Amino acid sequence: MLKSSNKPSILLVCLGNICRSPLAEAVARQRCVEAGLDVELASCGTGHWHVGKGADPRMLRAAAAAGYDLSQHRARQVRANDFVIYDWVLAMDSANLEDLTVLRGGHGASPELFLPWAGVGSPRDFPDPYFGDVDGFREAVALAEQGVDGLIARLRANRNG
Ligand code: 4NP
Numbered sequence: 001m002l003k004s005s006n007k008p009s010i011l012l013v014c015l016g017n018i019c020r021s022p023l024a025e026a027v028a029r030q031r032c033v034e035a036g037l038d039v040e041l042a043s044c045g046t047g048h049w050h051v052g053k054g055a056d057p058r059m060l061r062a063a064a065a066a067g068y069d070l071s072q073h074r075a076r077q078v079r080a081n082d083f084v085i086y087d088w089v090l091a092m093d094s095a096n097l098e099d100l101t102v103l104r105g106g107h108g109a110s111p112e113l114f115l116p117w118a119g120v121g122s123p124r125d126f127p128d129p130y131f132g133d134v135d136g137f138r139e140a141v142a143l144a145e146q147g148v149d150g151l152i153a154r155l156r157a158n159r160n161g
Pocket of ligand 1: 014015016018019020021045049128129130
């Protein structure tokens with residue numbers, strides 16, 4: 001499959017595709033609409049364990065409390081072709097980035113870390129809330145919002161420059 005349009009396209013990638021990357025996708029989707037930016041957004045995981053499943057219920061609740069709807073999300077695993085389809089393939093953490101770099105095998109977009117790509121200085125790795133408590137999910141929402149603010153600033157700069 002080839003890239004389907006000229007609008008910028010971003011694939012957000014974590015491990016399971018049930019917490020961080022679907023959250024970042026939902027936040028980005030909503031804020032890009034609000035910002036009037038036409039962007040193709042998707043998310044996936046490097047792992048296969050949760051393929052076809054919805055977002056983690058704890059993530060769903062924390063996102064919903066902040067106004068983001070993850071109810072339609074279904075997890076999928078990254079494919080080699082994704083590097084050709086998407087302009088940017090953005091990993092949530094360094095382990096995801098290493099896995100993506102191996103899978104890419106030298107063709108298409110070079111994967112990068114989401115938070116530094118979006119201009120967030122610290123942390124570089126988006127902490128995985130999966131094995132933690134409810135606070136981690138709330139913090140994930142705030143960090144995703146920070147990252148998406150940077151993503152929008154970068155897309156605006158690209159559009160204008
Ligand atoms: P995510 O979180 O990568 O942000 O979706 C995780 C989801 C599932 C697992 C680990 C992290 N797991 O080990 O199943």
